[in-house]
Amino acid sequence: MVTRLLAGRCESxxxxxxxxxxxxTKLADLGKPAPDxxxxxxxxxxxxRKALVA
Known part of the structure; x- marks a missing residue:
């Protein structure tokens, strides 16, 4: 994670x-609908992944 953050580049x-x-906190939280x-x-x-540099 530290290496990905120090790269300073958006992974998206x-x-x-x-x-x-x-x-x-949980990957299951990613499937919840959101208006925005x-x-x-x-x-x-x-x-x-539970964390992403973006």
Whole structure:
């Protein structure tokens, strides 16, 4: 995780400015519907990761 964060690159789109880590407690939480759905939860679910640099 540290290596991915220090790379400073969004794992979703590849941009290199203003990255942050998104984290969920359980992967099951990713499937819950939300009105303002962002793309990173779907990427986390596809990669089976509870954290993503985006």
């Amino acid at each position: 789109c590849g941009r290199i400015d203003g990255v942050e880590v998104h984290h969920v 759905r962002l793309p990173w939860p779907d990427l986390m679910a596809a990669r089976h």
